[in-house]
Amino acid sequence: YAEDYEAQTLAITLKDTASDIRVILKYGVLPDFDVITRSAVITNSGHGKVMILRAHSLCLDIPYGKWEWVHFHGRWGKERKPERLPLLHGIQESSSKRGTSSHQHNPCVLLCQEGGTETSGPCIGAVLMYSGCFQTQVEYDQLNQTRLVMGMNPHMFRWELEPGKSFYTPEVILSLSTSGMETLSHQFHRVIREHVCRGKYKLIERPVLINNWEATYFDFNEEKLLDIARGASELGVDMLVMDDGWFGKRDSDNSGLGDWYVNRNKLPEGLEGLVKKVNDLGMEFGIWFEPEMISEDSDLYRTHPEWTIRIPGRQPMRSRFQLVLDMSRPDVRDYLFDVMSKILSSANITYVKWDFNRSVSDWYSELLPAGRQKEMPHRFVLGLYDLLERLTAAFPDILFEGCCGGGGRFDAGILYYCPQIWCSDDTDAFERTQIQFGTSFFYPISSMGSHVSAVPNHQTGRVTSIKARGVTAMAGSFGYELDLNKLSQEEKDEVKFQIKLFKEYGPLIHNGKYYRLSNPFRENYAVWEYVSPDQKKVLIQGLIFRTEPNMLRYPIHLRGLDHEKKYRLREDG
DSSP: OOOTTTOEEEEEEEEETTTTEEEEEEEEEEGGGTEEEEEEEEEEOSSSOEEEOOOEEEEEEEOSSOEEEEEEEEETTEEEEEEEEEOOSEEEEEEOOSSSSOSSBOSEEEEEETTOOSSSBOEEEEEEOOSSSEEEEEEEOTTSOEEEEEEEOGGGOOEEEOTTOEEEOOOEEEEEESBOHHHHHHHHHHHHHHHTSOSTTSSSOOOOEEEOHHHHTTOOOHHHHHHHHHHHHHHTOOEEEEOSOSBSSOSSTTSOTTOOSBOTTTOTTHHHHHHHHHHHTTOEEEEEEOTTEEOSSSHHHHHOGGGBOOOTTSOOOOBTTBEEBOTTOHHHHHHHHHHHHHHHHTTTOOEEEEOOOSOOOSOOOTTSOGGGGGGHHHHHHHHHHHHHHHHHHHOTTSEEEEOBTTBTTOSHHHHTTOSEEEOOSOOOHHHHHHHHHHHTTTSOGGGEEEEEEOSSOTTTOOOOOHHHHHHHHTSSEEEEESOGGGSOHHHHHHHHHHHHHHHHHHHHHHHSEEEEOSOTTTSSEEEEEEEOTTSOOEEEEEEEOSOOTTOOOOOOOOOSOOTTOOOOOTTTO
16 A cells, blocks of 8 residues: 555556456656556456456566575474576476465565675566465576466366356555665565554564463463463563463363353453453453364354355365364454454454464365355455454554464465564574574564563474574564573573563564575575664674584674764663
8 A cells, every 4th residue: 555645556557358357557756766566357247147257466577587486384383494496498496375375385476687795686576465375486588587476276276257247356566676685685684564564563573472372271270361461560571361261161272262252261250350450460362263263162153153164965076173263254353253253342452463373175165156266265354354444444453463373364464464474483582583584584683572482392393593593583573482480580580671672662663674684504604684764773693503622702792873973882882
């Protein structure tokens, strides 16, 4: 989005005379951001139905140059690992067929001239603003020309277009740098922060929160939560977030999803009573939902089994003991809006963590005829966006954080509704430096949910100091995911210091220019830097991964400073 004075749109109308189909190619230009957006509108101007089988958002031809492509792959707990490869003659692809943008591939791509670096060489970046099945293809043809194609994945797509109707493709954000990947990242960070993210929290300070998940999992009650809140409040934490397990019959991950009413056995005074007690400690309160999911052992499933995505006459594919609701159905979205609105209106709730813990399979909707079932994956995403739009409009003062088993739906489409996304379920300090490094090529630091968690780490078993965990978590939307009462006094003092530091440096971390000063996939350390817009303040953070005998010094070369200024180190003056 942009104001009229900030952007212009060029619309080129193409007409196919044989079928009377019109395509409007839309180029949005934001000159102050060095960004062009591209999308298409397909209109059936004829008298008969048309079937759209493939509708990409971008086709970019580059007739010269020796390019390398960088894509961002991974898996659960190891998302967005950059991989740089020379182009081979033929077509290379990164894509998702999972119903989400996925842990396995991210809907972004870099093309760099051979030999290009962080600070030198031409490079082109593209980000698809879409949260479902996508496809990115790079073709290197027989004349050594390069073509980049990006958009919705045609594997599960077929759209029936009635006469007079139009189909809109999602938008791609494009940018070019002639001075390396660093400049390109700055351009994407700024445009996503200022023209994709919306609402109250897009640029302001975010609360430092504590989430009870790794402290308790499903085994909690009101007193356990209040005990965590009391200890956190004394150390300066701003918000308690109650994670999975507060609703329905939900004592494990095989029941209760869809029954969004308070479990009075765990919370005898309901949400209102708990939230008031947390507020009385000087803390805000947040809550976890997984709206798109349903358990077969739930009141909702027993009442509305037809609301689930499953093929009639076949056993469904189960993942994490749960099925997926058909978000293309208006009645499903109306139900979710009503029950979530009642919860969010029942107490002083200022944060929502929106989770999605499995891929989608068995695509089938009872509302669609047989010949139109391939419309469902896209209709699912449109339904998700519709519900998010309604809820964020109804509750503008609530901070919504996206989550998908961690980083399985980390994309610019979700950032339009949620200004931050849980970066990964892997909270290990070493692993997170790599995950956040890959994420930083396109997505701003303010968008990365990142917490200090318990040790031994619950994903890797690694033990790292509270100081190291804090350094890594501070490179994002900062918080904690453990019971702070179980820390030593020395560790508690460090937590106090971390929170004080983050509150001081938060605006610089979230809104300054970000510099990758090392590559944690290649080196024994990770170092990064923030520079304020006026170039007066600089923050350098980092970790050394492995200690060695007779340790060498690592020289760090700073970037982004004003060559006409002198800088003073705060540590020693």
